[in-house]
Amino acid sequence: MSFSFTPERRAKLDALILRYPKKQAALLPALRLAEEQAGCIDFDAMVHIAEILDVSPARVLGVFSFYTHYRRPGTGKYLVQVCSTLPCALRGSDAVYDALSSELGIGRDETTKDGMFTLKKVECLASCGTAVCLQVNDDYIENVRPEQVPEILRKLRGGA
Numbered sequence: 001m002s003f004s005f006t007p008e009r010r011a012k013l014d015a016l017i018l019r020y021p022k023k024q025a026a027l028l029p030a031l032r033l034a035e036e037q038a039g040c041i042d043f044d045a046m047v048h049i050a051e052i053l054d055v056s057p058a059r060v061l062g063v064f065s066f067y068t069h070y071r072r073p074g075t076g077k078y079l080v081q082v083c084s085t086l087p088c089a090l091r092g093s094d095a096v097y098d099a100l101s102s103e104l105g106i107g108r109d110e111t112t113k114d115g116m117f118t119l120k121k122v123e124c125l126a127s128c129g130t131a132v133c134l135q136v137n138d139d140y141i142e143n144v145r146p147e148q149v150p151e152i153l154r155k156l157r158g159g160a
């Protein structure tokens, strides 16, 4: 197995586990800690977490695959998630998504050849009042219009 938590992250996870009535309930934060450590969550990380939490690897995979926000292997430097739930849809999220897809030359769940961007459509990002909402890694970009897409990507490419 090629993944194991660093001693610091394992100590964090052990402290988190104590907050829950059952250690299996710490699965989501355990996945987050693995993602922080490795930049994404691969199968080895899921097996490691399963062993720590006394659950099956299939259980970890099931939870991991339910949530779109965890980074998969091969995810680009910028994970661009476009909310497609009704409030954002009514404010034009399809057009924003199409503009991103066109500018990047990729479709849903694809990554640009240079490894910079992965594009996803996701459900509500809990910022409905500022539709259309994008999430780029851990940051929100709100009130997005299709015509803003080139500038958003330019700033990301420039690291701004």
Ligand code: FES
Pocket (backbone or CB within 6 Å): 083, 084, 085, 086, 087, 088, 089, 123, 124, 125, 126, 127, 128, 129, 131, 133
């Ligand atoms: S519907 Fe888009 S953030 Fe809630």
